[in-house]
Amino acid sequence: xxxxxxxxxxxxxxxxxxxxxxxxxxxxxxxxxxxxxxxxxxxxxxxxxxxxxxxxxxxxxxxxxxxxxxxxxxxxxxxxxxxxxxxxxxxxxxxxxxxxxxxxxxxxxxxxxxxxxxxxxxxxxxxxxxxxxxxxxxxxxxxxxxxxxxxxxxxxxxxxxxxxxxxxxxxxxxxxxxxxxxxxxxxxxxxxxxxxxxxxxxxxxxxxxxxxxxxxxxxxxxxxxxxxxxxxxxxxxxxxxxxxxxxxxxxxxxxxxxxxxxxxxxxxxxxxxxxxxxxxxxxxxxxxxxxxxxxxxxxxxxxxxxxxxxxxxxxxxxxxxxxxxxxxxxxxxxxxxxxx
Numbered sequence: 001x002x003x004x005x006x007x008x009x010x011x012x013x014x015x016x017x018x019x020x021x022x023x024x025x026x027x028x029x030x031x032x033x034x035x036x037x038x039x040x041x042x043x044x045x046x047x048x049x050x051x052x053x054x055x056x057x058x059x060x061x062x063x064x065x066x067x068x069x070x071x072x073x074x075x076x077x078x079x080x081x082x083x084x085x086x087x088x089x090x091x092x093x094x095x096x097x098x099x100x101x102x103x104x105x106x107x108x109x110x111x112x113x114x115x116x117x118x119x120x121x122x123x124x125x126x127x128x129x130x131x132x133x134x135x136x137x138x139x140x141x142x143x144x145x146x147x148x149x150x151x152x153x154x155x156x157x158x159x160x161x162x163x164x165x166x167x168x169x170x171x172x173x174x175x176x177x178x179x180x181x182x183x184x185x186x187x188x189x190x191x192x193x194x195x196x197x198x199x200x201x202x203x204x205x206x207x208x209x210x211x212x213x214x215x216x217x218x219x220x221x222x223x224x225x226x227x228x229x230x231x232x233x234x235x236x237x238x239x240x241x242x243x244x245x246x247x248x249x250x251x252x253x254x255x256x257x258x259x260x261x262x263x264x265x266x267x268x269x270x271x272x273x274x275x276x277x278x279x280x281x282x283x284x285x286x287x288x289x290x291x292x293x294x295x296x297x298x299x300x301x302x303x304x305x306x307x308x309x310x311x312x313x314x315x316x317x318x319x320x321x322x323x324x325x326x327x328x329x330x331x332x333x334x335x336x337x338x339x340x
Contacts (some may be wrong), residue, residue: 005022007019007022009091011057013083013138014037014044019306049085054089058091076308078110078305081110098321109329116148116307117303118265136163138164141155144259152337158201158209166179169240180270187241196239236332269299269306
C-alpha cells in the first residue's frame with residue numbers, strides 16, 4: 001500500500017508555500033516569497049504579509065495542483081506559531097479545501113515542520129532519538145527528539161532568536177534584508193583579525209540570549225568612524241556571525257554531552273548559514289551522526305508541514321475543522337512525550 005499523499009500549506013510568516021508530499025518524496029511544490037515587499041522595511045510587516053498571502057495563496061496552490069492527477073489523502077496547514085494574520089489565511093484555505101473535497105485535515109505546529117524537514121529527503125536514514133537545533137527568525141531552541149512526534153525541550157533563547165539577531169545586525173550595518181545571507185556574504189569578505197563580540201550565557205547551561213549581542217554590536221558600530229567603510233562593515237559582520245555560530249555550536253555540543261545522544265538534526269532558516277553548517281558537519285569527526293537539510297528545506301516550506309502533518313495524523317488522527325490558529329504555541333503541547 002502506497003503512503004498517503006499530503007497537501008501542505010505554509011503561511012506563518014513571509015512565504016506562501018504549497019506542496020504535495022508522499023513519505024520521503026516531494027511530488028510538487030511552489031513558494032511565493034515576500035522578500036521584495038519587506039526589504040524596504042528591514043523586516044517582516046505582519047499586515048503586509050497577511051495581505052500578500054491572501055492575494056497569492058490560490059495561485060500558488062493552483063500551480064501545485066494543476067498537474068496532479070492522483071488522489072490526495074490528507075490536507076495539512078500551519079496553525080501556529082507565527083503571525084496570526086498569515087496563519088489565518090493558510091488555515092482558512094486549507095480547511096475549506098479539506099471540507100470541499102471530503103478530506104481529513106491536520107493543523108501543524110510550525111516547529112514540528114522544521115524537525116520533520118529531513119523526511120522530505122528520500123535518502124534520509126537517520127532516526128530518533130536525536131538532538132535537534134531549530135534556529136530561525138522567530139525561534140532558537142534545542143530539543144531532545146525522542147521519537148517522531150515526541151519532543152522534550154532542553155533549552156532556548158530567553159529573548160531574541162538567532163535569526164532576529166542576524167536581521168537586526170544587518171540593519172545596523174546597512175546590509176539589507178534578509179539579514180542572514182547578507183551578513184554571511186559580508187563576513188566572507190573579511191580578512192585578518194576582527195573585534196570579538198560577547199557570547200551571552202555561553203557557560204550557563206542550555207539557555208541562550210542574543211539581545212546583549214545586538215547591544216554590543218550597536219556600541220561597536222557607534223564607536224567607529226562614520227559612515228562605516230566596507231572593510232569595517234565586513235569585519236563587524238564577521239564578528240557578529242562568529243558570535244552567533246559559536247553560541248549555537250557550544251550549546252549543541254553541551255546538549256549532546258548532557259543527554260548522551262549520538263545523532264544531530266538541525267533546521268530553521270539559520271541552519272542555511274554556511275559556518276553553522278560546517279560546524280555541525282564537523283561533529284561527525286567526533287563520532288556523531290549528523291543530518292543537515294538542503295538549504296531550501298531549512299527555510300519555511302510546505303513540504304515540511306506536510307511531513308509533520310502526516311506524522312501527527314498517524315498518531316492522533318484528524319483535527320476538527322475549527323482548530324484555531326495560535327500565534328504562540330509550545331511544541332511540547334503538539335508533540336508531547338509519551339508517559340513511561
